[in-house]
Amino acid sequence: MTIGEKIRDIRIKRGLTQSDLGGDLVTPSMISQIEADRAKPSYPLLMELANRLGMPVEYFMNEMDDQFLFNAKLTIAMYQSAVGDAEDALEQLESVQAAPEQGLTHQEYILTLAQTYRKLGRYHEATSRLEHLREVAYRTQDQRLLFYVCKESGYVEAGLSNVDGAVHEWSRAIEMGQVLLQSDLMTNMDLIVLMTEVMLQLHETTAAHPDRFPHAPNYLQEARALTAGTPDLRAVCDKLVEEALACIATDPARSKVLADKANTMFTFSRLVEHIVVVQTRLVDSGDNDVADPWQQAALAMTSIYPDMFLKTECEQLEKLLRSGKIDAAEARAKQARNVLLALSAHHSEHDLLDITLRLDVIDAQLTVIHGNREAGIAQLKRLVDDYPAAASAEHLTRACALLVLWYGEIGETASVLHYCRRMEQLMVTDPADTPLFI
Structure with missing residues (x-):
């Protein structure tokens, strides 16, 4: 029974x-x-x-x-x-x-x-x-x-x-x-x-x-x-306790679960705040090896699901490139790389693979924008040649599209045709619509 x-x-x-x-x-x-x-x-x-x-x-x-x-x-x-x-x-x-x-x-x-x-x-x-x-x-x-x-x-x-x-x-x-x-x-x-x-x-x-x-x-x-009612961790904790109090008379077991969640989150938020204080005081004391304390706080909040945060960063980077704001794009790309490096300590290479490839494509675009088309082409050729089978085809398609554009600008017709055919193969095998940010 x-x-x-x-x-x-x-x-x-x-x-x-x-x-x-x-x-x-x-x-x-x-x-x-x-x-x-x-x-x-x-x-x-x-x-x-x-x-x-x-x-x-x-x-x-x-x-x-x-x-x-x-x-x-x-x-x-x-x-x-x-x-x-x-x-x-x-x-x-x-x-x-x-x-x-x-x-x-x-x-x-x-x-x-x-x-x-x-x-x-x-x-x-x-x-x-x-x-x-x-x-x-x-x-x-x-x-x-x-x-x-x-x-x-x-x-x-x-x-x-x-x-x-x-x-x-x-x-x-x-x-x-x-x-x-x-x-x-x-x-x-x-x-x-x-x-x-x-x-x-x-x-x-x-x-x-x-x-x-x-x-x-x-x-x-x-x-x-x-x-709107949960803008920070304190508000989240307060909401959980509010729910715990609402059901304590009718369902004390559930009330305890909610209160335990609130206490766990509160403990975590205090830890993050302490880390920010320690980092800030180290910076104030002249320690140049310490990362920006508020960036550390942001990392603490985004390290569970870094893909959504970094994906949004890449979208903003691509918008900056399309609008010609190159200096802002470079600064943001550097920050994204720093975040990626910090997250690599807790995430496997596979978990961060798509974001890494997307940033690689952006780096090649920045290289070409600064006048070094040959180096940018070399970057993307290496990426295309060594593209991991486990990664999304989206970034590979984008890399091929850029190579078609850049080879076209220097009149290398054979290379243009080669990467056009590669794109056609990708679009046949991947039915998903792939936006091209060129």
Whole structure:
């Protein structure tokens, strides 16, 4: 018997209602979820329920030991998958013994597995898991689960170069998110983070295909409105504590989780502030080997997902180049390289590969702008010849387009034709529309 089945069996034998058992501890709804194995009680909550049922807590512990081990592995895999260590995450997930076949933990396991498969490029396996969860979500009218499924499915469709499919799934996720914001099914802070992530993806995708999405909403404005109440870490901590206080009487277990999150984030923010103070005082004392303290603070906040930050930096660099603001572009390119160097201590070369290649193309453009076309061509030729198979074809296509332009300017027709053919091959093998910033 599962924990939930044992609790239900003993409660009925004792003649207690779900309300009697929950009392002032948790709601009858929470007892119902525990008995249906849709939620697992924490150890302190299980001890209290065992006391009320007149049973030793050890009666439940064999399964609890297994459940704690499973939850630990799943939580570690969630983190590994989220930060991009997909192979380690899959190893952790595959080492799980007797994963639950239903309930909330089952959903989290399948969702993490789907996300991990997607990050490994195993889209078919990711899709089959997500479609299973979509069925469950529609059958149970679970809007929370449907939100997660649509969000993750958007990434799968994007990975398969199905732009319309990605925008459709992400748009559905935003619709579900708006509904969830009015409920208590998810922590508001978690939902705001996830919805903002989806809005940024929608903005990037629709902006890259204006002809296909001429009436797309202003997702950046929507994201700004959504995050307006959380401009800094202190505000985030305050929001979490506010939510913890709101549910402390009805769901103390959830309240504790929220308060723990607030305390963890608060501790981290204090550490970052201390680092800034130390760095600032070292600079003031004449230590020239210390990096700019505010840049260190920015790195501390962006090192988990550096790709979004550096991608935005590259977009700004390319705009500066197109508008002829060369000095500003050079200064920004140098800063981006410094950030990339700092992040390389905590991220693999593979994680930062696309950004590195994009900056390499920009560096070649700056070289040519300064009058050394030959050196710029040599840079891009090396990049094209040694282009990694694991990298996005976008930067390779852009490099070939620039080589066509520069060889054309010096009248080397054979080289122009060679790189034109290379671009044609890339466009046949990569159906995604690739914007060329020349």
